[in-house]
Amino acid sequence: MSQYAALLIALPLISAFFVPVVKRLSRRAVMPFLVLITAVQTGIAAWVFNEVYTTGKPIIIMAGGFRPPVGINLYIGHFAALFALIIALVSLFMAAFSAKAITVEPKDKYAMLFLLLMLGATGMISTGDIFNLFVFMEITAISAYALTAYNKTGEASEAAMKYIILGGIGSSFFLVGIALIYGSLGTLNLAQIGLLASRMNPAVLQASLAMLVFGLAVEAELFPLNAWAPDAYQAAPHPVTTMFSAFVVKAGLYAMIRIMYLFKDTPAFAGILRLVLILGTLTVVIGELSALRQTNVKRMFAYSSIAQVGFIAVGFALGTQAGVNAAVFHMVNHAIVKALMFLAAGYVAVELGGVSLEDFRGLGRRMPLTAFSITVGAISVIGIPLFNVF
Amino acid sequence: MVMKRAIAILTLLIIGYWMASALANVPFGADKMLVGQYYLDHVKAQTGAVNAVTAVVVNYRGFDTLGEVTVLFIASTGVAALLWRRKRERTAKTEGSVVLTTGSRLLFPFIVLFGAYIFIHGHLTPGGGFPGGATIATAFLMLYLAFSTYEIPHRGFEITEGLAGMGYVAVGLVGLAVGGYFLFDWIWQSWGWGHANIGRLFSAGFIPVIYTIIGIKVGTELSGIVDSMVKEGGE
Amino acid sequence: MTSCVQCIEYIMVFVMIAAAVFAVEWKDLLAAVVGMAAVSLVASILFFFLQAPDVAMTEAAIGAAMSAAVFIFAIKRTQRYETEEEERPGWWIRW
Amino acid sequence: MNISVYYFGAISLILTGLYAVLVKRNLLKILVGLSIMETGVNLLLISIGYIAGRSAPILSEGVGPNKAVDPIPQALVLTAIVIGVATTALALTVAINLYETYKTLNVEELRRLRG
Numbered sequence: 162m163s164q165y166a167a168l169l170i171a172l173p174l175i176s177a178f179f180v181p182v183v184k185r186l187s188r189r190a191v192m193p194f195l196v197l198i199t200a201v202q203t204g205i206a207a208w209v210f211n212e213v214y215t216t217g218k219p220i221i222i223m224a225g226g227f228r229p230p231v232g233i234n235l236y237i238g239h240f241a242a243l244f245a246l247i248i249a250l251v252s253l254f255m256a257a258f259s260a261k262a263i264t265v266e267p268k269d270k271y272a273m274l275f276l277l278l279m280l281g282a283t284g285m286i287s288t289g290d291i292f293n294l295f296v297f298m299e300i301t302a303i304s305a306y307a308l309t310a311y312n313k314t315g316e317a318s319e320a321a322m323k324y325i326i327l328g329g330i331g332s333s334f335f336l337v338g339i340a341l342i343y344g345s346l347g348t349l350n351l352a353q354i355g356l357l358a359s360r361m362n363p364a365v366l367q368a369s370l371a372m373l374v375f376g377l378a379v380e381a382e383l384f385p386l387n388a389w390a391p392d393a394y395q396a397a398p399h400p401v402t403t404m405f406s407a408f409v410v411k412a413g414l415y416a417m418i419r420i421m422y423l424f425k426d427t428p429a430f431a432g433i434l435r436l437v438l439i440l441g442t443l444t445v446v447i448g449e450l451s452a453l454r455q456t457n458v459k460r461m462f463a464y465s466s467i468a469q470v471g472f473i474a475v476g477f478a479l480g481t482q483a484g485v486n487a488a489v490f491h492m493v494n495h496a497i498v499k500a501l502m503f504l505a506a507g508y509v510a511v512e513l514g515g516v517s518l519e520d521f522r523g524l525g526r527r528m529p530l531t532a533f534s535i536t537v538g539a540i541s542v543i544g545i546p547l548f549n550v551f
Numbered sequence: 552m553v554m555k556r557a558i559a560i561l562t563l564l565i566i567g568y569w570m571a572s573a574l575a576n577v578p579f580g581a582d583k584m585l586v587g588q589y590y591l592d593h594v595k596a597q598t599g600a601v602n603a604v605t606a607v608v609v610n611y612r613g614f615d616t617l618g619e620v621t622v623l624f625i626a627s628t629g630v631a632a633l634l635w636r637r638k639r640e641r642t643a644k645t646e647g648s649v650v651l652t653t654g655s656r657l658l659f660p661f662i663v664l665f666g667a668y669i670f671i672h673g674h675l676t677p678g679g680g681f682p683g684g685a686t687i688a689t690a691f692l693m694l695y696l697a698f699s700t701y702e703i704p705h706r707g708f709e710i711t712e713g714l715a716g717m718g719y720v721a722v723g724l725v726g727l728a729v730g731g732y733f734l735f736d737w738i739w740q741s742w743g744w745g746h747a748n749i750g751r752l753f754s755a756g757f758i759p760v761i762y763t764i765i766g767i768k769v770g771t772e773l774s775g776i777v778d779s780m781v782k783e784g785g786e
Numbered sequence: 787m788t789s790c791v792q793c794i795e796y797i798m799v800f801v802m803i804a805a806a807v808f809a810v811e812w813k814d815l816l817a818a819v820v821g822m823a824a825v826s827l828v829a830s831i832l833f834f835f836l837q838a839p840d841v842a843m844t845e846a847a848i849g850a851a852m853s854a855a856v857f858i859f860a861i862k863r864t865q866r867y868e869t870e871e872e873e874r875p876g877w878w879i880r881w
Numbered sequence: 882m883n884i885s886v887y888y889f890g891a892i893s894l895i896l897t898g899l900y901a902v903l904v905k906r907n908l909l910k911i912l913v914g915l916s917i918m919e920t921g922v923n924l925l926l927i928s929i930g931y932i933a934g935r936s937a938p939i940l941s942e943g944v945g946p947n948k949a950v951d952p953i954p955q956a957l958v959l960t961a962i963v964i965g966v967a968t969t970a971l972a973l974t975v976a977i978n979l980y981e982t983y984k985t986l987n988v989e990e991l992r993r994l995r996g
Contacts, residue, residue: 227610299618310633343929349953579884615956626966776856845962
């Protein structure tokens with residue numbers, strides 16, 4: 162029965178392929194179809210979540226019926242189940258919001274890319290195979306490129322171009338890292354790599370680990386490789402910005418941390434931990450400093466989001482159990498809060514037609530509810546007690 | 552300017568030396584197989600394919616291939632979405648010469664046939680869905696180059712693409728229903744068809760089925776990308 | 787016998803690297819794309835030497851033919867020559 | 882340090898592509914560089930899977946399980962090639978859109994035009 166959790170991957174995929182048919186039947190049906198599918202996805206994710214938390218055991222999906230070192234498996238543990246649920250929920254809200262916010266044609270293509278972005282992030286957090294991780298990373302990245310450029314303005318194209326170039330370098334390096342690991346261990350399964358890690362030659366291990374971290378840092382927006390992020394956040398359609406901040410980045414970060422912790426008994430681990438710590442700290446400092454200078458609300462939130470990701474990375478890189486717990490907690494909270502804030506900002510932008518700080522003046526009178534939610538979000542980002550991000 | 556270029560080259564050489572010194576510990580030409588040896592030992596019994604690469608692509612690592620097909624689908628969707636204009640048409644002005652047009656008209660069916668041969672025989676000979684599909688797309692590319700007004704039938708192609716993708720997932724879901732695992736090879740392992748003729752066409756379970764689907768899908772997708780790139784938007 | 791095969795390998799790798807350098811340095815983008823396709827083609831021959839016929843076929847069909855075709859269409863819709871001589875580290879390094 | 886000629890070729894391709902990406906100003910040239918880099922990575926993977934004296938992993942007459950090279954890297958490279966061409970096509974589309982907006986492909990000018 163638990164194998165039916167594979168629907169988590171199969172459903173978005175089959176419905177993305179179904180969109181052209183829906184479009185032929187009726188052009189207006191595409192957006193309601195998108196909402197329907199994300200709702201069903203939320204249902205499946207909730208079922209998986211319930212299953213994992215009541216039995217207390219992780220669900221392991223074996224594709225093709227081969228046991229883990231041989232075939233590819235999806236490993237849905239506690240965290241992955243929770244995060245799959247969050248992804249599905251955020252996607253559901255964003256799908257509903259898209260029906261209002263997306264005015265640029267062709268909407269059917271937008272719906273397909275949207276579903277596949279959700280699929281990629283879900284796959285990235287749950288996969289148990291390092292090359293499969295690469296494939297899901299590429300699914301996420303390529304649909305993110307296309308969605309960033311979706312508005313077809315100059316800024317959007319330029320942001321997407323930056324993203325593509327950095328992402329291309331990153332994925333090549335990631336693949337080199339996989340090649341080195343495969344060349345010395347002969348396996349691609351994450352769990353087995355963890356078991357055999359001490360057998361690796363230290364020089365090879367260090368090089369491959371650095372390559373893998375470098376490759377994932379593009380997705381996870383760590384400092385030297387996050388130049389794409391503010392532009393992309395600003396230029397992408399509003400629902401897509403929310404999705405980037407809420408789970409695409411987190412999925413990249415989580416994958417990176419997972420790969421790092423596989424090698425925690427090897428001598429190279431301390432070095433790589435220090436590297437991530439430094440990168441995370443730089444990300445926080447630079448992100449926060451840049452956020453202060455912005456006049457565009459979406460861009461400001463983008464910098465704030467980068468800084469928060471830096472915080473999470475620092476938490477993981479501390480290497481203690483408390484640090485990891487705090488980081489996971491922060492990751493979930495930040496996903497929710499940032500989703501709320503971007504949603505509110507996007508909603509204002511759709512209603513009032515602009516996202517500079519000027520447009521937000523007098524918001525409290527015109528749209529009290531939205532203004533309230535932005536305030537709540539902002540307060541919790543600052544870290545006032547009672548609100549969850551601190 | 553020369554200075555900056557020199558700095559860039561120096562940095563790259565350092566990276567290169569670092570990579571090379573890591574690679575020096577991964578001996579070239581030595582036997583490093585762990586899972587690979589298992590595949591080679593069991594491939595005939597478990598999947599019925601003679602070509603081990605095909606078995607790995609479709610059976611053991613079928614999930615990757617599903618993702619790969621999805622990536623190509625995203626690319627073709629993305630290209631179509633980004634080059635979307637209200638009205639688009641081809642702008643080529645010169646018609647191909649007589650030799651070119653006649654030749655491509657003559658060759659077109661053979662190239663498509665060859666592509667189909669490549670993907671149907673994927674479990675026996677080198678090749679498979681991806682080169683086969685690319686070969687079919689090349690045939691359409693040739694028509695685009697030879698005739699200045701040629702267009703692929705869009706609606707048909709779009710629907711075929713979607714249906715082929717759904718077919719792949721549906722085959723996987725049937726595996727889930729029949730064998731209990733997503734992408735389970737139900738034709739070979741549950742029904743046991745074709746065990747007698749390993750090495751001939753009708754064997755290897757669902758590999759030919761999936762490779763046919765992939766071939767069709769890759770062919771239509773690459774042709775769709777070519778179509779989107781060739782046509783320019785008017786006002 | 788082995789020395790002869792090795793000789794071919796060395797020549798092929800050299801041709802491939804030369805094609806890559808030309809592809810990067812040529813100002814005419816069409817020529818650069820042809821250089822890139824040549825890299826893919828020689829690489830597919832090397833794949834064949836390394837006992838990977840499947841990959842060789844795929845690389846020749848997709849890497850060399852389709853990707854070069856897509857590049858050429860893109861060049862047709864943009865411009866053929868690189869304009870500026872000026873070279874500085876990439877702009878995406880900057881914030 | 883003694884490495885195989887295939888490793889040498891693969892690393893050279895990766896470095897050449899990276900050089901183009903870092904130094905060149907023309908967008909299409911940068912994409913050519915990315916494409917070359919991907920070819921280099923694929924060559925690296927395949928040469929890691931090669932085992933001296935064995936033949937292709939097609940188990941017909943005369944080729945037993947102990948006489949074939951490793952099939953996994955070949956399967957991985959098949960995937961990587963297709964992903965590479967997908968990325969390239971999408972990137973070129975974005976480049977076309979950029980050119981239609983700004984009439985240039987030079988990254989310096991793009992930045993200046995955007996202000």
